[in-house]
Amino acid sequence: MFDKVAIIGGSGNVGSHIAFLGAMRGLAREFLLFSIDLFRCKGVGLDISQAAAIFDLPVSVKGCESYEDLSGCEVVIITAGFPRTPQMSRNDLLLKNASIMQEIVENIARVAQEALLIIVSNPLDVMCLVAKHYSGFPKNRIIGMAGVLDGARLTYESKTILNDFTKHIESYVLGAHGDDMLPLLRYCVCNGKSLADVLSPKQQEIVVQETKNGGAKIVNYYQQGSAYFAPASAVIKMLELIITPSEEMLVCSVYTEGEYDMEGIFIGLPIKLGKKGVEHIVELPLNEQEREMLKNSAQGIKKQVEILKNNGLLKERI
Numbered sequence: 001m002f003d004k005v006a007i008i009g010g011s012g013n014v015g016s017h018i019a020f021l022g023a024m025r026g027l028a029r030e031f032l033l034f035s036i037d038l039f040r041c042k043g044v045g046l047d048i049s050q051a052a053a054i055f056d057l058p059v060s061v062k063g064c065e066s067y068e069d070l071s072g073c074e075v076v077i078i079t080a081g082f083p084r085t086p087q088m089s090r091n092d093l094l095l096k097n098a099s100i101m102q103e104i105v106e107n108i109a110r111v112a113q114e115a116l117l118i119i120v121s122n123p124l125d126v127m128c129l130v131a132k133h134y135s136g137f138p139k140n141r142i143i144g145m146a147g148v149l150d151g152a153r154l155t156y157e158s159k160t161i162l163n164d165f166t167k168h169i170e171s172y173v174l175g176a177h178g179d180d181m182l183p184l185l186r187y188c189v190c191n192g193k194s195l196a197d198v199l200s201p202k203q204q205e206i207v208v209q210e211t212k213n214g215g216a217k218i219v220n221y222y223q224q225g226s227a228y229f230a231p232a233s234a235v236i237k238m239l240e241l242i243i244t245p246s247e248e249m250l251v252c253s254v255y256t257e258g259e260y261d262m263e264g265i266f267i268g269l270p271i272k273l274g275k276k277g278v279e280h281i282v283e284l285p286l287n288e289q290e291r292e293m294l295k296n297s298a299q300g301i302k303k304q305v306e307i308l309k310n311n312g313l314l315k316e317r318i
């Protein structure tokens with residue numbers, strides 16, 4: 001169990017659901033919520049604390065008034081930003097959310113120098129880079145959430161097409177969080193078999209397409225805002241593996257220094273999580289086609305990095 005976990009954007013959909021689920025699962029003694037909507041943070045904190053009282057849980061969830069209140073937090077989860085609307089692409093969010101991320105991590109670096117950062121805000125991979133740039137934190141302490149969510153969508157779509165929700169499926173979706181994601185069916189496991197052997201080629205095509213559309217489908221249903229139950233659950237899964245490390249491999253957005261032939265960007269790769277954050281990146285042997293697809297997936301991230309550099313939001317120092 002953590003002592004103090006902060007959620008920046010705690011008044012929003014994803015942030016408040018992380019706080020609720022985290023409190024219900026007893027992951028921290030204290031969840032501290034911060035955002036530009038102070039009153040809603042206070043309301044969410046009180047509401048969840050009252051829910052915790054129903055189950056007699058020893059947890060406090062509080063809305064905070066300033067970054068100083070977050071002093072000494074062990075984990076800071078950043079969900080602050082603007083959610084994608086049906087008209088918006090992830091790229092539209094880029095410049096807006098990069099400035100927000102800069103402001104947040106500069107404050108966190110001041111008050112919680114030892115914290116582990118879990119980034120959720122979109123566009124995810126490049127927001128992680130902005131967080132690294134402006135916090136100055138080491139690479140193991142900055143982890144982006146996306147692969148766990150995309151993997152869950154792949155699992156859901158596979159169960160749906162097989163019409164069997166009793167199957168145990170572990171899914172791995174590497175690459176950028178976006179349309180260029182790389183669902184790695186060969187390495188996905190369905191009741192001990194490779195998912196590539198369980199699904200027909202046509203089924204594989206459908207499952208991959210539906211996984212890629214997973215977020216957009218929800219945006220279209222909600223009309224305002226994007227998914228939050230599954231994204232919040234994905235963050236909780238990461239927190240649980242940080243508290244209790246296991247052999248389980250998760251795909252998270254991590255900083256690369258040569259792994260998978262990637263350099264100087266954050267991208268979704270399989271990792272082992274532990275108390276220090278990213279314990280190590282797992283190098284799965286990829287075939288030529290998969291390597292090429294991963295390389296293509298990184299192109300979009302590199303373009304976003306260029307846009308940020310051209311707008312003075314990222315300097316060469318990373």
Ligand SMILES: NC(=O)c1ccc[n+]([C@@H]2O[C@H](COP(=O)([O-])OP(=O)(O)OC[C@H]3O[C@@H](n4cnc5c(N)ncnc54)[C@H](O)[C@@H]3O)[C@@H](O)[C@H]2O)c1
Pocket residue numbers: 008009010011012013014015034035036037079080081082083084097100103104119120121122123124145146149177225226227228231
């Ligand atoms: N990585 C993923 O897989 C994934 C999944 C879902 C959502 N997201 C992203 O997560 C982010 C949050 O989504 P949401 O649905 O919770 O949105 P939301 O609008 O409900 O919440 C956003 C929160 O950010 C806060 N905020 C805005 N500017 C701020 C600032 N300068 N400082 C502090 N707080 C600030 C708002 O007050 C609000 O609480 C979005 O960027 C969304 O695209 C990512």
